[in-house]
Amino acid sequence: MKIYKFSKENGKKVEKYQSHLATYVKMAQANEAATIGYMYIEGEGTVGYHEAPIPQLFIVVEGEGWVTGENQKRIPIKPGEAALWEKGEWHMSGSEEGMAAIVIQSEELNSETFMERNKHA
Secondary structure, rough: OOEEOOOOOHHHEEOOOOOOOOEEEEOEEEOOOOOEOOOOOOOEEEEEEOOOOEEEEEEEEOOEEEOOOOOOOEEEOOOOOOEOOOOEEEEEEOOOOEEEEEEEOOEEOOOOOOOOEOOOO
C-alpha cells in the first residue's frame, strides 16, 4: 500500500477560462475503463480484509479513519490523503467516527506520477 497527499500545495494554479484562486491536483490517469464511486464508512465501521481485484485509489474527502496493507498495520488517513492498493494486494479500511472516500478502480491506474508520496507509508 502507498499513501499519497493531494493537498493544494501539490497542485497547479488554474489560469485558463478567466479562473481566479483555483488549484487543480491531478490524482490519477486511467488508460483503461475505470469505475469511480463514493464510499461511506460509518463510525465503528470497516471494509473487511480483502484482495484488490484491480488497482484501487481510496481518496479520503471527509472524516478520518485508517487503512491497512497486507501487514494489517493500521495507518491513519484523513482528508487530503489517499491510499493506493495494487492488484492482488490484501487490505482493509475503517473509521472510529466516520469517513467518506472517493474510490477509483482501473486495470491501468497511474497515480504515482501525479501525487506526492507520504514518507511514513
